[in-house]
Amino acid sequence: MEPLLDVQNLSVSFPTANGETTVLHNASYRIDRGEVLAIVGESGSGKSVAMLAVMGLLPTTARVTADRIAFEGRDIVDMPAKERRKIIGRDISMIFQEPIASLNPCFTAGFQIEEVLKQHTDLDKKARHKRAVELLEAVGLPNPEDRLKAYPHQMSGGQCQRIMIAIAMACSPKLLIADEPTTALDVTIQKQILELLARLQAETGMAMIMITHDMGVVAETADRVVVQYKGRKMEEADVLSLFEKPKHAYTRALLSALPENATGDRLPTIDYSADFTGETL
Numbered sequence: 001m002e003p004l005l006d007v008q009n010l011s012v013s014f015p016t017a018n019g020e021t022t023v024l025h026n027a028s029y030r031i032d033r034g035e036v037l038a039i040v041g042e043s044g045s046g047k048s049v050a051m052l053a054v055m056g057l058l059p060t061t062a063r064v065t066a067d068r069i070a071f072e073g074r075d076i077v078d079m080p081a082k083e084r085r086k087i088i089g090r091d092i093s094m095i096f097q098e099p100i101a102s103l104n105p106c107f108t109a110g111f112q113i114e115e116v117l118k119q120h121t122d123l124d125k126k127a128r129h130k131r132a133v134e135l136l137e138a139v140g141l142p143n144p145e146d147r148l149k150a151y152p153h154q155m156s157g158g159q160c161q162r163i164m165i166a167i168a169m170a171c172s173p174k175l176l177i178a179d180e181p182t183t184a185l186d187v188t189i190q191k192q193i194l195e196l197l198a199r200l201q202a203e204t205g206m207a208m209i210m211i212t213h214d215m216g217v218v219a220e221t222a223d224r225v226v227v228q229y230k231g232r233k234m235e236e237a238d239v240l241s242l243f244e245k246p247k248h249a250y251t252r253a254l255l256s257a258l259p260e261n262a263t264g265d266r267l268p269t270i271d272y273s274a275d276f277t278g279e280t281l
C-alpha cells in the first residue's frame with residue numbers, strides 16, 4: 001500500500017562559523033493512513049528539524065536534501081509552490097510546543113481559526129463561523145462563542161493549545177504533526193491534551209506524527225516508533241516490540257529512564273557521556 005507520507009534519505013545542514021553542520025543524516029520516515037508514529041529522542045536529535053523540512057518551514061539558510069518527500073504518492077518538493085500550499089496547512093498541519101507563542105497575539109482566536117478556513121476552503125463567512133464553533137466544541141472548550149472573541153493573552157496555555165489544535169484540525173487534515181505538544185504545559189493539562197489528540201485521531205482517522213522526548217507519551221499514543229539520536233535514526237519498531245525488545249542501547253537507556261522502570265528509590269538517568277551512535281538504521 002502506498003504510504004501517506006514517504007520521506008527517503010532526508011538530510012539537513014546549517015551553516016555555522018566553522019562551516020556546515022549536519023543536524024539530520026539520511027533519515028527515512030514512512031507513515032500510513034490513520035497511523036500514529038512517534039519520533040522520540042533527546043533535545044537536539046533532529047526530530048523537529050526533520051518535520052519542519054517536510055513542511056518547508058525551515059529558514060532559507062538550511063540546506064535540505066532528500067531522495068523523495070512524497071504525500072499520497074506526489075512529490076511535494078518539485079511541486080509548484082501554489083500546489084504545495086494546498087497540501088501544507090490543509091492536508092498536513094502542525095502544532096508546536098509553545099501554544100501561546102504560536103498564536104498571533106494581535107488577533108482573536110476566532111479570527112485565527114476563520115482565517116485558515118478562508119485560505120483553504122470555499123466556506124462563506126457564516127459557514128466559517130459555524131465551523132469555528134464546532135471546532136471549539138470538538139477540542140473541549142466551553143462557551144465557544146465567548147472563546148472565539150478571546151485574545152491569546154486572555155487564555156491559559158492549555159486553552160491556547162486547544163485553539164492551536166482547532167486551527168490544525170480546521171481543514172480536516174490527513175496528517176497532523178504534533179511537535180512536543182504538551183511539553184510547555186502543566187502535568188494535568190498535558191494528560192488532557194494527549195487524550196484530546198488521541199480522541200480526535202481516533203474519531204477522524206487522520207494519521208499523526210507525535211514528536212516527543214517522553215517514552216511515556218510514546219506508550220500512550222503511538223502505533224510505531226522511530227528513535228533518533230544525534231541526528232540519526234537509531235531504531236524503528238512497532239510500539240510493543242520496542243518496549244519489549246529494544247534493539248539499541250540508546251533506546252534501552254530511554255526506557256530505563258521511565259519512572260515505572262525505576263528499581264531503587266532513585267530514577268535512573270541516561271549516561272550522556274556514553275556514545276550510542278554505533279550501528280544505525
Ligand SMILES: Nc1ncnc2c1ncn2[C@@H]1O[C@H](COP(=O)(O)OP(=O)(O)OP(=O)(O)O)[C@@H](O)[C@H]1O
Nearest residue numbers: 014023041042043044045046047048049050059213
Ligand atoms: N535555524 C537553525 N539554525 C541553526 N541550527 C539549528 C536551527 N534549527 C535547529 N538547529 C539545530 O539542529 C539540531 C536539531 O534540532 P531539533 O530542533 O530538530 O532537535 P529536536 O530533536 O527537535 O529537539 P527539541 O526537543 O529541543 O526541539 C540542534 O542542534 C539545533 O541546534
